[in-house]
Amino acid sequence: MTKSSHAEGPSARQEIESGIVFFRGRLMDIRDATVSIATHALNYGTGCFEGIRAYWNAEDGELYILKGHAHYERFLRSAKILKIQVPYTVSELMDWTRAVLAANAFRQDVYIRPLAFKGAAAIKVALSGMRDEVGILATPMGDYVATDGLKATVSNWVRIADNMIPSRAKVTGAYINAALASDDAAMDGYDEAIMLSEDGQVAEASSSNLFMVRDGTLVTSPVTADILEGVTRQAVFQLARDLGWPLVERPIDRTELYVADEVFLAGTGVQIAGVTEIDHRTIGSGKMGPITAKLQEVYFQAVRGRDARYREWLTPVYGKEGHE
Ligand code: PMP
Numbered sequence: 001m002t003k004s005s006h007a008e009g010p011s012a013r014q015e016i017e018s019g020i021v022f023f024r025g026r027l028m029d030i031r032d033a034t035v036s037i038a039t040h041a042l043n044y045g046t047g048c049f050e051g052i053r054a055y056w057n058a059e060d061g062e063l064y065i066l067k068g069h070a071h072y073e074r075f076l077r078s079a080k081i082l083k084i085q086v087p088y089t090v091s092e093l094m095d096w097t098r099a100v101l102a103a104n105a106f107r108q109d110v111y112i113r114p115l116a117f118k119g120a121a122a123i124k125v126a127l128s129g130m131r132d133e134v135g136i137l138a139t140p141m142g143d144y145v146a147t148d149g150l151k152a153t154v155s156n157w158v159r160i161a162d163n164m165i166p167s168r169a170k171v172t173g174a175y176i177n178a179a180l181a182s183d184d185a186a187m188d189g190y191d192e193a194i195m196l197s198e199d200g201q202v203a204e205a206s207s208s209n210l211f212m213v214r215d216g217t218l219v220t221s222p223v224t225a226d227i228l229e230g231v232t233r234q235a236v237f238q239l240a241r242d243l244g245w246p247l248v249e250r251p252i253d254r255t256e257l258y259v260a261d262e263v264f265l266a267g268t269g270v271q272i273a274g275v276t277e278i279d280h281r282t283i284g285s286g287k288m289g290p291i292t293a294k295l296q297e298v299y300f301q302a303v304r305g306r307d308a309r310y311r312e313w314l315t316p317v318y319g320k321e322g323h324e
Contacts, residue, residue: 005300007053007109007271009142020103022096022136027103033135038121040130045173047117048078051268054101054110054138054317057304063106064305064314066268068094070231075114078169083127084116086134093136094315100138101317111141111269117172144207144269147296149276149288150191152205152263154254155181159195159203159226167203167226182206192265194257194278197226202252208267209233210252212260213291218247225251232266235313239298242309245291262289271303272296 016030023033041047050072054065072090079086088096097112104110119133157180160167165174177195185193185206194210197203202221204210209230211220218240223229240247257263261284263275272295274288283289288296302310 005304006147007055007142007144009109009140012111012141012144012269014139014141016137016139019137019139020100021138022100022134024133024135027099030137033137035119035133036121038123039117040120040122041117041172044118044125045171045176046082046084046127046130047115047172048075048082048084048170049116049172050075050112050114050170052097052112052114053141053268053271053303054106054112055303055305056106056108056110057306060305061107062305062319063101063110063317064303065094065097065101065112065317066303067231067235067313068097068112068315070234071268072114074170074229074231075116078166078171079116081166081169082118082171084118084132086116086132088134097136097138098315098317100136104138106138106140106317108140109142110138112136112138115172143271144267145191145265145273147271147273149274150265151189151277152192152194152275153185153188153190153279154257155185155193155195155206157181157184157193157195159197161198161226168223168229170228178206192270192275196254200254201225202254202257203227204230205265205267205270208265208270208273211236211264211266212252212257213262213289214256214260216246218245218291219252219256220247220249221252222249230267232268232272235299235302236266236272236295238310239295239302243294243298257283260284262292264288264292264295272299 118130120131181193274292
């Protein structure tokens with residue numbers, strides 16, 4: 001693994017002030033892609049979104065969108081749950097995404113943010129019969145968190161339950177829950193927050209899915225544990241299968257984390273990130289474990305198109321072939 005494999009670029013805190021975006025059915029300057037303060041989604045959080053990365057490969061002179069189709073499939077599922085009409089297919093959304101990236105002439109790692117929301121300038125708290133809007137923006141972005149050893153804490157903010165705000169939909173307003181947890185964790189000197197569900201079991205981290213390793217088996221919470229059904233989570237399943245490692249989906253107790261051999265996070269933003277301390281307990285040896293390190297190595301090769309086995313995860317922006 002080389003350091004250069006990690007995402008490179010500005011922090012996720014940097015404000016996005018320029019660039020070409022997709023909005024209202026066409027490409028436009030981001031300064032023209034504005035909404036009214038009466039917008040339903042701004043007032044009530046009635047939107048859904050995605051977070052997709054595209055990785056730059058200098059040798060190939062190519063920008064690869066990572067698992068774009070899987071992200072847009074989840075985008076349409078989120079929209080369905082929220083009764084948001086997205087008048088595009090997955091492949092049309094991919095075409096617009098490539099158009100946005102090409103219009104910005106990006107030759108660096110970028111983060112892509114599709115957004116669908118209740119755009120009506122109306123007061124009624126409802127989902128049906130509200131005008132919807134769809135946009136896609138993209139911005140250069142580096143690592144979201146360090147990938148080589150995070151200090152985490154179990155948050156006292158409880159992960160939203162599916163019958164409060166649908167957990168498997170990537171709902172804009174639901175990120176208040178994640179922001180409360182991650183902000184408190186940061187103020188207390190931790191890098192990340194791990195969230196438990198109402199029944200006290202491990203759900204996920206504030207913006208990624210969680211895996212632990214116990215006695216050589218990878219373990220992650222099931223999709224019924226109020227988690228977001230992560231695209232990177234599925235990628236880890238495939239990598240583990242190809243590496244011949246056993247992986248189970250089952251409920252995880254809080255204190256299992258303390259005695260795990262390894263804990264790592266998986267998500268588009270965090271990529272694959274080792275957790276080396278939780279609630280002041282050292283995880284494993286206190287350094288990133290061998291399973292996490294191997295997964296990271298293969299993942300970072302794959303996302304930049306350097307491993308032919310995972311080429312179908314990628315859609316090139318500038319080249320002709322488009323798949324995954
Ligand atoms: N859980 C939450 C709450 C998230 O915000 C994310 C990031 N989208 C994930 C998990 C990981 O999902 P993915 O691998 O699809 O990015």
